[in-house]
Amino acid sequence: MAIDALTAQRLQAMHEEGFVLLRGVLNGRQINELHSAIDALQPQHWDYTGLVDHYKCVFNRDPLWLPYLDVPGVIELAEACLGADCHVIGQTAWRCHPGFIGGDLHQDYQVMELPESLLADPAFRMPMQICTAHLFLDRIDAELAPTCVIPGSHRAGRPPAEGERDWRGRTAQPVLCEAGDVLFFRSDLWHAGSRNRTTDRIRYLLQVHYDRRMVAQKFSPYLSWRFDPDVIAAATPRQRRLLGDHEPAEYD
Structure with a gap:
């Protein structure tokens, strides 16, 4: 799959650092639209509210959310990292209120544990x-x-141990950015949430998880999951693929 020079540069950062910050991806209209859309959400199924409001699978609630599955600049990087037939396993909206605690250093997913000596070899990716x-x-x-992220920590080949705070002497760095910026990172990167230490500000966040075609899609509430027909009718061909409308493959 041919990619442009900017996407190639970002892909290189994903291999070397495990993450990349994309600047100015969303414009003011989109930011305002998403603020309002998140404020209008009501809990369903496994959603929860409190110091953090967490709404799962928002793409299935209104066609408004569909364009945020394949935002220009982001989707090209996702396809470069995971293949032109990648799809999504979630689109989650968050509001983190003052007093929100965050989370400890962790990985989201490590496909297999490998010796760090192997991952340190620049010839191996x-x-x-x-x-x-x-x-x-x-x-x-x-x-x-x-x-917060630890650059390069995806090459540890394992998740952080309980109480572990650094990798090779590198500690987690906060990603400071502007509204409309996008942090894109791989699931084996060591990262953490941090506290909302303000007294009057809410952190709004939309999160999208992309994965390879053969990683199963997991939409809660699973066995009773149904796509909203209005959402499917409004989706573009690429968005339908991201939601699972794939060409037949070996295990279909």
Whole structure:
């Protein structure tokens, strides 16, 4: 699959650092639209509210969310990392209120544990299986619950141990950015959430998980899952593929 020079540069960063920050992806209209759309959400199924409001599979609630599955610049990187037939396993909206605690250093998914000596070899590249896009809808400073990452830690070949705070002497760095920026990272990168230390600001975030074609899609509530017909009718061919409308393959 041919990719442009900017996507190639970002793909290289994904292999070397495990993440890349895409600047100015969303415009002011989109940011305002998503703020309003998240404020209008009501809990369903496994959603929860409190210090953090967490809404799962929002793409299935209104066609409004569909364009945020394949935002220009983001979708090209997702396809470069995971293949032109990649799909999504989630689109989640968040509001993190003052007092939100965050999360400890972790990986989202490690496909297999490998010796760090192998991953240190520049001739070896561990293929990506799942990647996540954080679409930030507010200016993220050190007080507003920034996501923290340890550059290069996907090459540890394992998840962090309990209480572990650094990898090869590198500690987690906060990703400080503007509203409309997107943090794109691989699932084996060591990363953490942090506290909302403000007294009057909410961190709004839209999160999209992309994965390879042969990683199963997992839409809660699973056995009772149904696509909204209005959403499917409004989806473009690429968006339908991202939602699972694939060409037949070996295991179909």
